[in-house]
Amino acid sequence: MILLPAHPQPKDNEILSSWMVRLAFANGLPLHTFYSAYLGYKxxxxxxxxxxxxxxxxxxxISRRSGQALEKLKSLTLSSYEGFLFERLPLTGNSPWIIPAGLFHRTRQRAGxxxxxxxxxxxxxxYYRRCWRLALxxxxxxxxxxxRxxxxxxxxxxxxxxxxxxxxxxxxxxxxRFCHRCDVDLSQTPPDHLFWSEARSFSRLVATIKSLEQPGSNLWHVFSPCGVxxxxxxxVLIGVINGRNGHGLRQQLGEIFGIKIGNDxxxxxxxxxxxxxxxxLTLLLAVIWLTDDWPKRFLNLCSLAKFTRSRLAEDFRALPFWLACMADEYLDSRSYVLSSEEIIAAGYYLKNKQQTVTWQLLGVTLGLPRDSAKAAWQIWTSRNS
Structure with a gap:
């Protein structure tokens, strides 16, 4: 197979679509003509x-005509983040961390x-970088x-x-470099910077972003042995803060940083x-700040916002282990419900001590408040009447 007259090399961290466009234009042809008529891909x-x-x-x-190895081409796609940023990238539909394009024919309804x-x-x-498609x-x-x-x-x-x-x-x-619609030079867009008062969380977020292209750098060993x-x-934490139950968390974070966090x-x-x-960016910085001195900072925030375990996730089983363990240990405010067997065992314990089983003694033995002690006594009497 004869190589193309021009076959530019993919740039560092370039995304596949960017290189495919550059490949066609380097050979002097519009995209449809190049791929359909010239390469024969219909x-x-x-x-x-x-x-x-x-x-x-x-x-x-593309591999045959450009001389690029298949594995090299696959490394330009978002699926290269599998096993690091997410377990699997679905073929269609929205995916965690991937900015949706909202494709309608060839047009984009969303940022993408x-x-x-x-x-x-x-x-x-x-050229456009692969990591530029990531919401992170x-x-x-x-x-x-x-x-932008x-x-x-x-x-x-x-x-x-x-x-x-x-x-x-x-x-x-x-x-x-140009807008396809109005031909404005996008590189001349004035840059916008966020003022963030806490330098350590800012530096940690930059390091986390850099790790996207350096999967070997382990910044999360305190939480998990791997990235996913x-x-x-x-x-999950971002969703909690920005979700319908996160108003108190957003309010407390806004007071801490003097900047609006999330959407009310x-x-x-x-x-x-x-x-x-x-x-x-503001949500990411807030969460990265919370994960420093984990879980103390997060628990203090939850206490101030009166945020409990039940609000952390609708499906608790979907939480990763490091987050679920913290919630079970520190955020679980549910009262322990005694079983009938435990109440009956406490009653027999009192009888063996030659004591009359009353609701007061059951309450003392089981550490129950008044109403719960009376309810336990009713269970005892119904079994021993």
Whole structure:
């Protein structure tokens, strides 16, 4: 098989769709013409989220004509985070930590892709990073600015695959730097920084973000031996703070940091992945702060907000072990309910001591308040009448 005239190498941490667009444009062709007519791949490409699970047929065609190994191409996809950020990436539907694209034909109804304007400005050849699809990546690890999701001029989501669509429409040099709709240079977007008063949690979040591309760096050994349970717990805590039961937690955190944390509008408690970058960033920083000095800080916050175990998760079995253990040990405010067998055993204990079984003595023996002691005595008398 003859290699393509131009076959640029994938950039560091580049996402598959970005490289596929650059590959077509480097060979001087619009996307549909390049993949359908030139490479002969007739199946739909851009109406799907190809950064999740591209078809083997597509990858095989690209591999043969570009000289890139199949494993290299697969490493450009979001499935490369499996076993680290999440257990499995589903073929379709929303997935934890992945910003949804909201695909409708070839258009994007939701953000889907973020960008750092300063990274695009620094790039000799502009390209989009794989980690920019992650909701966890709300801040650029290099420039520490909040990630952007929409064109600052026309508010259109980033969709670099739509460059060159339309009769007579040229593909600009460095196309990925520009908005496909209004041609504004995205790299000139003014960067936005968040003021956060607590330096340690800020540094820990930056280190956590950097670990996304360095899976060997273990920042969560206190919580879990691997990444998946740690990130599951982080997402649960974010959901709790930003959920319908988290008003007290949000209020306390807002007073601590002097900044709004989460959303108090009951109609706008979206999944974390559907929130804007700034809102995601404040929630992440708050949770990372809570996990420092774990679980003392979190328990103090729960005490102030009168937050109990039952509010932590609707399905308690879904909690990772490190979070479930903490909740069972420190947040469980449920009273222990004595079984009938325990009450009967206490009654026989008193009889063996030659004492008359009264509700008062049952209460003292079992450590029960007045009403519970009377209820226990009724169970005793019903068994011994």
């Amino acid at each position: 199946e739909p490409i851009w109406s799907r989220d190809i950064d999740r699970h591209p078809s083997d047929g597509l990858l095989n065609v 892709m973020q960008f750092c304007p300063l990274c695009l400005r620094d790039d000799v050849v502009p 990546y709300a801040m650029c690890e290099h420039h520490l600015c909040i990630m 999701e929409y064109c600052p001029s026309c508010s259109t989501p980033v969709a670099f695959h739509r460059h060159g669509i339309g009769r007579g429409k040229d593909i600009p040099a460095g196309a990925l 349970p740690f990130f599951q717990g982080i997402r 509008d009951p109609k706008k408690h979206f999944d974390f992945e559907g929130l804007g970058a700034k809102e995601r």
